[in-house]
Amino acid sequence: MFLGLDSSTQSLTAVIIDPGSGEITCQLSVNFGSSLPEYGSPSGFIPGGRDGEVHANPLMWLDALDLLFTRLAAETDLSKIRMIAGSGQQHGSVYLDSTFDSRLAGLDISQNLSTQLSPSLTRATSPIWMDTSTGTECAEITSATGGPAAVCARSGSIAIERFTGPQIRRFYKTDPAAYGKTARIHLVSSFIASVIAGKSVPIDFGDGAGMNLLGLAKLGWDTELLAATAPDLGSKLLPPAPQTSVQGTVSPYFTKKYGISENCRTALFTGDNPASLVGMGATTPGNIVISLGTSDTFFAAMPGPKTDPNGFGHVFGNPAGGFMSLICFRNGSLAREALRDQLGLDWSAFDQPALAATSDAAGKNQMLPFYGPEITPRHDFTGPVLQGSAEFESAENPGLQVRALLEGQFLNMRLHSGWMGVKTERIRLTGGASKNDGIARLVADIFQAPVERLDVSNSAALGAALVAAAADGHDLEALQDVFCKASAGSTLQPDRSLAAVYDEALVKFETLLKANR
Numbered sequence: 222m223f224l225g226l227d228s229s230t231q232s233l234t235a236v237i238i239d240p241g242s243g244e245i246t247c248q249l250s251v252n253f254g255s256s257l258p259e260y261g262s263p264s265g266f267i268p269g270g271r272d273g274e275v276h277a278n279p280l281m282w283l284d285a286l287d288l289l290f291t292r293l294a295a296e297t298d299l300s301k302i303r304m305i306a307g308s309g310q311q312h313g314s315v316y317l318d319s320t321f322d323s324r325l326a327g328l329d330i331s332q333n334l335s336t337q338l339s340p341s342l343t344r345a346t347s348p349i350w351m352d353t354s355t356g357t358e359c360a361e362i363t364s365a366t367g368g369p370a371a372v373c374a375r376s377g378s379i380a381i382e383r384f385t386g387p388q389i390r391r392f393y394k395t396d397p398a399a400y401g402k403t404a405r406i407h408l409v410s411s412f413i414a415s416v417i418a419g420k421s422v423p424i425d426f427g428d429g430a431g432m433n434l435l436g437l438a439k440l441g442w443d444t445e446l447l448a449a450t451a452p453d454l455g456s457k458l459l460p461p462a463p464q465t466s467v468q469g470t471v472s473p474y475f476t477k478k479y480g481i482s483e484n485c486r487t488a489l490f491t492g493d494n495p496a497s498l499v500g501m502g503a504t505t506p507g508n509i510v511i512s513l514g515t516s517d518t519f520f521a522a523m524p525g526p527k528t529d530p531n532g533f534g535h536v537f538g539n540p541a542g543g544f545m546s547l548i549c550f551r552n553g554s555l556a557r558e559a560l561r562d563q564l565g566l567d568w569s570a571f572d573q574p575a576l577a578a579t580s581d582a583a584g585k586n587q588m589l590p591f592y593g594p595e596i597t598p599r600h601d602f603t604g605p606v607l608q609g610s611a612e613f614e615s616a617e618n619p620g621l622q623v624r625a626l627l628e629g630q631f632l633n634m635r636l637h638s639g640w641m642g643v644k645t646e647r648i649r650l651t652g653g654a655s656k657n658d659g660i661a662r663l664v665a666d667i668f669q670a671p672v673e674r675l676d677v678s679n680s681a682a683l684g685a686a687l688v689a690a691a692a693d694g695h696d697l698e699a700l701q702d703v704f705c706k707a708s709a710g711s712t713l714q715p716d717r718s719l720a721a722v723y724d725e726a727l728v729k730f731e732t733l734l735k736a737n738r
């Protein structure tokens with residue numbers, strides 16, 4: 222059996238697979254907000270950050286790890302696990318002093334992880350992907366390394382606020398003493414992987430490419446980007462490595478406390494989006510994945526590291542080898558939740574019967590669907606912009622607003638993914654909102670492509686479990702054929718009569734966007 226873990230924005234999830242039977246034998250999730258309310262982070266991050274700061278408490282992730290393994294051990298025989306791999310929300314970073322490794326090596330099973338590892342944190346909280354506080358640092362890194370096009374050509378992305386390099390630079394500038402005490406910087410993925418391995422392990426190419434520090438050509442840390450980011454940064458990062466590289470056996474803390482076998486090994490962890498690419502069976506070019514999690518992301522395998530001329534899209538490592546594109550839309554579920562709560566609705570208002578009731582309004586009303594700052598495209602928070610009928614703008618009919626929000630979100634996605642030049646043959650949907658048939662149908666109609674969903678909603682944790690099996694010698698493509706099949710009857714064909722409607726709506730949406738820049 223193989224265990225995949227995913228430490229995402231809002232939850233920590235485990236998926237266990239048995240390649241022998243082709244079955245997923247266990248799926249469990251710990252929601253940070255509801256299971257660990259003492260951290261005051263109902264959506265997985267600390268609310269009220271200033272100047273665009275969005276941080277989370279890394280001790281919350283450690284408590285979730287203890288809680289998840291306690292629940293797993295009660296539910297399943299963990300001694301059968303041969304390999305563990307995992308993923309984490311991308312870009313988030315954890316700062317540790319020189320005692321981190323010795324603390325990992327000496328963990329005592331009578332105490333929990335957070336108590337034992339908290340003294341090694343040099344930064345109490347971790348900036349995560351929602352943080353937009355580093356505009357100045359992005360500009361500094363960009364000017365020191367030859368401009369946006371140069372940074373993009375080297376690292377696969379222009380300097381981006383949420384990426385880890387600019388976040389590290391801001392930490393160095395605001396608290397140079399704490400930066401000086403930092404001996405190791407981890408991403409969420411490599412932090413959790415290190416705890417599981419009982420020693421610091423490298424960042425993988427998939428997640429490492431989300432830092433503005435990894436040179437894509439050589440798949441190593443780029444010395445110029447390191448120097449432009451913060452002093453002595455190279456010594457604080459282990460050399461990056463492929464996700465399937467095995468790091469030895471699992472820490473005795475987990476074998477003794479939770480009954481994992483002493484022979485169980487662990488592979489590197491990656492970002493949640495690269496792991497989802499695996500879990501969605503989309504590691505070969507031709508498929509598009511849209512993940513509707515806290516954020517919405519659009520990603521696909523790419524034969525080469527093609528970059529977005531407008532700077533919104535990114536290039537990451539594909540865990541199966543080669544590259545993948547990724548475009549992140551910050552408003553995602555957060556905007557859907559905001560409108561739902563504002564109008565006093567529940568998710569049924571976003572589902573098929575409710576959307577069918579407004580089908581005559583398809584493409585007719587426009588909304589810039591930004592209920593918080595947006596990154597694709599960059600849009601400061603001013604509230605959503607509405608343009609359409611009086612009935613729509615006055616919210617007389619809430620259904621019209623729901624339709625316009627969803628249409629706006631997917632038109633925005635279509636507009637900002639054109640640079641990839643990939644014909645959308647098939648879309649695989651994942652993430653919390655993907656189970657919603659109304660949303661899935663709109664995706665099919667707006668992109669004019671068939672939409673499929675898999676039985677498993679935890680695609681990142683499943684992808685991690687598949688990588689664990691591949692690291693143990695199983696063939697990844699054969700595993701994907703078994704575990705990543707679309708659910709029977711789940712494929713939604715686009716309504717071809719709406720092709721022209723949404724082509725026209727796309728033009729109107731772009732015009733509204735330009736007028737509100």
Ligand SMILES: Nc1ncnc2c1ncn2[C@@H]1O[C@H](COP(=O)(O)OP(=O)(O)O)[C@@H](O)[C@H]1O
Pocket residue numbers: 229230231232513514515516554555557558568571651652653654655656657
């Ligand atoms: N039926 C539904 N319709 C629309 N959105 C939903 C539905 N159920 C859950 N969601 C959304 O899914 C989100 C969680 O998705 P998930 O992929 O678990 O998030 P993450 O990976 O970012 O932690 C919730 O914030 C919620 O808004």
Ligand SMILES: O=C(CO)[C@@H](O)[C@H](O)COP(=O)(O)O
Pocket residue numbers: 229230231309310311312350383431492493494514515516518547549
């Ligand atoms: O910033 C990005 C990708 O660049 C986000 O997609 C994060 O990786 C968070 O993912 P979720 O927890 O929302 O799935």
